[in-house]
Amino acid sequence: MSDSSRDTAEGAGWGAAELGTYKRLMPPEVEKISWLNPKTLWAARNGLLASWFGDPTGRTRSRWVAQRAAAGAPADKVIRRDDPDRFSFLVIGDTGEGDDSQYAVVPGLLNVGQDTRFAILASDVIYPVGSADDYGTKFFRPYRDYQAPIYALPGNHDWYEDLDAFMRVFCGDAPPLAPEPAPRAFSRAWLRALLWHRPRKGDGRRLAEARTLRSAAVQQAVQPGPYWAIDAGPVRIVGIDTGLLGTIDAEQGAWLREVSEDPRPKILVTGQPLYVDGEHHPCAIEGGGTVDDIVRDPAHRYVAAIGGDIHNYQRYPVQVDGRRIQYVVSGGGGAFMHATHTIPRVDIADVTEKDFHCYPLRGDSLAFYSRLYGRRLRMRRFFTLTEAEAAAVVAERLGIPLTRAQQRTARITWRIRLVAALLGAGRRPDRTARLRLPVRKIYTQLFSPSSETYSPPFFKSFLRLDVTPEAVRLRCYAATGNRAQEIDPPVEDDITIPLV
Template identity: 50%
Template sequence: MSPHPPSRRSPANAGWGCRQIGEFSRLTPRKKRFNWLRPGPLVASRNDWLARRFGDPTDDMRRAWLERLPALQRATLPAPDVDLRTRVIDRFAGRDRISIAVLGDPGEGDASQYAVVPVLQHVAADTDLAVLCSDLIYPAGGIGAYADRFYRPYADYPGPIYGLPGNHDWYDGLTGFMTTFCDVPPDAGAPTVRGPGSALQRTLRRLAWRRPPTATVAEVADMRWYRDAESQQAVQPGPYCAIDAGPVRLVLIDTGITGRIDREQGEWLRAVSAPSDKPKILLTGTPIYSYGTLGRCPIGGGGDVNEIVTEPAHNYVAAIGGDDHNYQRYPVHLRDGRVIQYIVSGGGGAYLSATHQIPDVDRLAPACREEDFRCYPLRGDSLAHFSRRYDALLAFGRGLLRISPEDATTMMAERIGITPPRTGTPPEQISARARRALERVFPLPARGAPAAHNLMSVLFDSDTPPMFKSFLRLDASADEMVIDCWAATGCLEHERDPVLEDRVRARVGPDGRWCWTSETPGRAVP
C-alpha cells in the first residue's frame, strides 16, 4: 500500500475538492442524523449539569461497581487473561511485537463515525487489538445505543476491542459500558450511592438524576451477533485497567464526568506504573496537553496524573487522550532529556473540535515548540471548514463568511504568528472580504466547550467531505515504536489509498532511552 501524503503537502489530501464521496455512506444507518439541537440529547445529558452543581457521585458509583463486579461477571470470564486483583489483562503479554488501533470519541452512530470504518479496515484490520478512548456513546450512554455505535460499525474488525469511558458514558451510570466491556448482565442496574454534597444537594440530584435505560438479555444478544467471533471477544476488569501488550504496557484510566480520578484509582495507577520496566502508554478520557495548555488531571488526596507520567522510574513514552475531537501531538522535552509524546486522539467519530483556536505552541517552549507540533486538521483547514458552517447559518449561504483553504492557511499563520505549514494564498492577494470573514468567524464557538457544546455542536459536524476524522495505529517491538495518525476525509480515493497524516517513530538509544523522530514534513516555507 502506498498511502497519500499528509494534508501539509496538498489541500486535496485534506479532502478539499473531493471528487466522489466514500463508500461509508452505504454503511451508515438509515435514520435521522444525530442532532444535539433536538431536546432528547439535551435532556439525556443532564447528569453532567447536575454533577457539576450538586456534587459528582461518579467516584462512589465506580467503587460500588468494582465491589459488585466479581459477583456480576459471568462464569465465562477468561480467568487466565485477567488478574482481578491487579486489574491487568495479560492476554497479549507474550508477544514480541504488537499492533494496536486507538479510536477516540467514536460514538455518534452517524456518518461522522462510519466515515472512519473503511479506513480502519484498510490500514488496521491486522492489528492485534483496538482501544476505544473516551465518549464511546453519545449523547448519554445507554445499552441500546451500542448496537449502531459499537457492534455494527466494528463488526468486521477481527480483533478484541477494549474501552475506557468518557463523561458521556457516565450519564447512564456506566450501565451500558459495564454490560458491553465487563460482561455485566444488562438487568444489573446502576449502583445506588449516597454521593457527596449537603442533604439538599443530594435530594435535588436524586430527584433530577437520569435513570439509565434498560435492555433485555435477548436484545443484548442480538447486538452481540455483529461481533460474535471468538477472536473478537474481550472482557476487562472494570472501567480502568492495564493491558500488557507484548513489549508495551497500556494503562487505561477513567476520569469520570469532571476529568479527575479518585484516591483509590490514583493508588492503583501508581502501583501499576511502578513494577514493570516496559515502556508504558497512558490512555485517558481527558488529554493532558491540549490547545497549547497543560492539564494535569488531579488525583483525590493529592498529586496529579502528569506527575506519575513524567516520573522517570515509570518509563512512560506517550499519553493519549480523547474528549477534544481532533488530533494534536505535542513532543514534550523533559528536563532529564527524555521526550514524551502527548497526543489528543478524539477524531474517531464525533463532531469536529476546531484547531484554528490552538495558539502558537512556542508558548510551551522549551518543553515543546511549534515546529515540532502537529495537528489535524491544520489550523487553516479548520478555519475554512468552520467558515462554511457559519456562512450557512449566519449569512444564509451567500458566501459572505466563506474562506478558501488557501486564504485560511495564510491568514491563520499571520494571526497567530507562525510559518504556514502549507503554501497558501500570497498575503497581498487575499481579498478584504476574506479578511472581514476571518474577524467574524474566528471568535465564534468552535470547540464544543461547555458553553457551546449542546447548542452549537451540530454546526461543527459534517456528513460530506472533508470530514477531518482520524485514528491512531501503534506498532511496537522491543526496540522500536511507531505511532501513525490516519485520516478519514470521507473521499472515496482516500478510502482506497488512505492519507497518512502524521507518523512519529522511536528507537531505543545507547542509554536505553526512547529517541523520537517525526516522519511528517515540517514547515512548507523555510
C-alpha cells in the same frame, strides 16, 4: 503513499472527489443528534448536576470495580495477553455518533488495521448518553468486520447513565448496581439524586441481537472494569477512567501508582488529554497529586500519553528530565470536529510551533467552519473562505509559515481578516475580539453537534501504533469520507518513540 493534507488540498479532501463506500456500511435510518433539542439536553444533564451538587462518579466507579472483583476479575486489573515482541494496535477516540462521520472512518481503519492485534476506544464510546440500545448502530455495526478484540475507556457521555451500558458491553455483562440508600432530605446529594438521569426502563432489549454482529471468537474481550492495564509484548498500556468531570478518584489513583511501578515502558490512554489546545491539564487525583506527576516520574517509564474527548488530533513532544514524552490528543474517531484554528501559537513546556502537530491543519479547520457558519447563518458569500485563503490568514495571524507544501499564498482582503477574527482564528486579541462567534466553548458544547456536516471532508482520524522491543511508531491516519482516502489513508503524523 497518498498525499496528505500537508501536501495538497486534494489530500485534505477538498475539491470534487468520489464519495467513499462508507455509506454502504450504515443502517437505513441514522439518528442525527441535535444538542439544540431540549430532550437531548435534558437527558445529558448529569455533568452539570455533578459540577453543581458534587460529583458521585468516584463512589459509583468504586462500586462497579468491587462488583467486578467479586465476579472474579483480576485484583490488579491487568489484562495479560500473549502478543509477540513485535505487534500493532489501534487507538480510536470519541467514536459513537453513529452517523456519516463515524462510519467514514471505518473503511480506512479496516485497511490500515487488518493485521493489528487489538483496538482501544478512548473516550465517549456512545453519544449522547451512553444508552445500551445505541450500541448496535454505534459500536457493534461499524466495527463488525474488525477481526480482533476491542477494549474501551469511558468518556463523560458514557457516564451520563452511570456507566450501566458500558459495563454490560465491555465488562462481562455486568448486572446493574444495587440502589444506594436515599440521601438526607434537602441535602445537595438529595437534590442531585432527585434530578439525576438514569437508564430508562427496558434499555438494552436489542443488545443481545446487536452482539451477534461481533460474535466471532477472535473479536471477544472482557476487561476488568472501566480502568485497566494491558501487558502486550514489551509494553504496558495503562487506561484510566476520568469520569464526568475529568478527574480520578483516590482508589483509582492508588491503583495507577501501583501499576506504574512495573519496569516495562508504558503508554497512558485516558478519557481526557493532559496537553490540549496549547494548555496543560494534569488531571487531578482525589486526595492529592495528578496523573501527570505519575507520567513524568522517570521510574515509571511512560513514553506517551494519549487522550480523547477533544475531536481532533494534536501532539506535544514535551522534554521531561532529559527525555521526551509524547502527549497526544486523539479524539477524531467519529464525532463532530472541534476546531484547531482557535489553538493559539503554541509555546508551552518548551514545545513551540515547529514541534507541534495537529490535524486538521488550522487553515483547513477555518475553511471548514467558515462554510459551516455561512450555511447556518445563510451568509455564504460573506463567510465562506477557500482553503488557500483560510491558510493564508491563519499564517498571518499566528506569524507562522504556510503548512501545505504545494499551496500558493492567497491575497488576504479585509473580509478574509474579519471572518478569521470572528471565527477566533489564532485567538489573537484585536478590535473584533468581543464579536467572535462561539466556535470553541459555547459553540462546541451546544451547537457544533447540531451543525454536524454529512458530506466530506470530515477531517476524522485514528492512530496505529507499531511496537517493537526498541521503539513504538505512532502514525495518525486521516479519514475524509472520500474514496481516495479510504483506499490509501494518508498519514498526517508519523513519529518513532524510542523505548530503550
